[in-house]
Amino acid sequence: MNRIACKFGGTSLADAAQMRKVKAIVEADARRQIIVPSAPGKRTKEDPKVTDLLYLCHEMAEMHADLTGPFGMLRQRFVEIEAELGLAVGIADAIDAFLGQVRAGCSRDHAASRGEYFSGLLLAAFLGAEFVDPHDHIIISSTGRVDPITYQRLGQRLVEDRRYVIPGFYGRGPNGDVKTFSRGGSDISGAIVARAAGAELYENWTDVSGLLMADPRIIDSPRPMAEVTYREIRELSYMGATVLHDEAILPVREIGTPICIKNTNRPDHPGTRIVARLSEEEDKGTEIAGIAGKQGFSMICVEKSLMNAEVGFAFRLLGIFQRRGISIEHCPSSIDGINVIVEQKYLGDAAPEVIEEIRRMLDPDSVTLVPDLALVAVVGEGMIHSVGIAAKVFAALRDAGVNVRVINQGASEVNIIVGVHPDDFQRALRSIYAAFVA
Numbered sequence: 001m002n003r004i005a006c007k008f009g010g011t012s013l014a015d016a017a018q019m020r021k022v023k024a025i026v027e028a029d030a031r032r033q034i035i036v037p038s039a040p041g042k043r044t045k046e047d048p049k050v051t052d053l054l055y056l057c058h059e060m061a062e063m064h065a066d067l068t069g070p071f072g073m074l075r076q077r078f079v080e081i082e083a084e085l086g087l088a089v090g091i092a093d094a095i096d097a098f099l100g101q102v103r104a105g106c107s108r109d110h111a112a113s114r115g116e117y118f119s120g121l122l123l124a125a126f127l128g129a130e131f132v133d134p135h136d137h138i139i140i141s142s143t144g145r146v147d148p149i150t151y152q153r154l155g156q157r158l159v160e161d162r163r164y165v166i167p168g169f170y171g172r173g174p175n176g177d178v179k180t181f182s183r184g185g186s187d188i189s190g191a192i193v194a195r196a197a198g199a200e201l202y203e204n205w206t207d208v209s210g211l212l213m214a215d216p217r218i219i220d221s222p223r224p225m226a227e228v229t230y231r232e233i234r235e236l237s238y239m240g241a242t243v244l245h246d247e248a249i250l251p252v253r254e255i256g257t258p259i260c261i262k263n264t265n266r267p268d269h270p271g272t273r274i275v276a277r278l279s280e281e282e283d284k285g286t287e288i289a290g291i292a293g294k295q296g297f298s299m300i301c302v303e304k305s306l307m308n309a310e311v312g313f314a315f316r317l318l319g320i321f322q323r324r325g326i327s328i329e330h331c332p333s334s335i336d337g338i339n340v341i342v343e344q345k346y347l348g349d350a351a352p353e354v355i356e357e358i359r360r361m362l363d364p365d366s367v368t369l370v371p372d373l374a375l376v377a378v379v380g381e382g383m384i385h386s387v388g389i390a391a392k393v394f395a396a397l398r399d400a401g402v403n404v405r406v407i408n409q410g411a412s413e414v415n416i417i418v419g420v421h422p423d424d425f426q427r428a429l430r431s432i433y434a435a436f437v438a
């Protein structure tokens, strides 16, 4: 069976008109059998996302506040879609039952998951597809990652040659309760379902025509990418490229299923293909895949002479972060120094205590904190084989007057990361982009 798994994002399902576009897309290719919807997103800039309304309802219920406002908006959105599409799913009753659940103290994840659930009920009826509840089949571990047993179990549920709708964003946690992925997690669900169903392609339908080489809010009309590798996209989306959730690549990457990012509003546009290896004939016309950047890091710089000869120094240093549950993002080092880069939000107010502990346990020559650091990543598979990429990056930064605080090249050699002061962030991105894209 040649099947395609299609995930539709929130704006693709925001109202009845968008749902009609989704139906036309699905019916245009008989292989589009596995459909994963998000909750309805924004119809206009000011419009609330359904998932945000659900979180709000839950929060207000916990405070015993009056839910009438957000709940009414939520109800109206689904009831309108049902009526405009001429469906009779009984969505109003289902949503009223949910109000009872939220008032009775259902979990936050359960409340948040209902956006995808109701959206899935409507879409399944509209497409004449079978509804499959991910709560019964997608197992999510306590760390928020999919349990691999899911692939087999869900695969067995999706064996028939017919169309299925499986809501995104949630599954079942270790205790059997509804558990969601992190925000934007329907992309992860789409990848899991594509893998479980043995789909030949994972189409991720959104409101942009594929991925751009850089953030259009910073770079004017950046070039679109026709093809990009899993490794490149993983680096770019981790570093802030926002179209795809940064954990959504892994389930399909492990088995080599290609992903295609497509635009529901321009279905004929080829979009961006994400693949294991770039096709030979694909000429990007530039040596890099893209540039991305992320703010909100802190860096702790530890120096000690002859550190390289002290067995266990790095182990003890990193242990200090581990015991405090602080995840480490990057760890560039030199002979007598290590820098530990962490997200500010995880270090929080603990920085003085961490520094004190480093002093006590490691007796370094110096420990300093760079509280605000922005990272810029230049990403491209071609980097390993091309001479002069780093020279181009640093020349661009020099010419733009940007002071580089730290440099890191990942072991995969698919990126060069530079840390700069947040005030230099946009200038750094623009100057590097201009150096590589004529």
Ligand code: ASP
Binding pocket: 009, 010, 038, 039, 049, 051, 052, 115, 168, 169, 182, 183, 184, 185, 186, 187
């Ligand atoms: N509805 C969820 C969110 O807004 C998940 C998703 O749309 O991917 O985060």
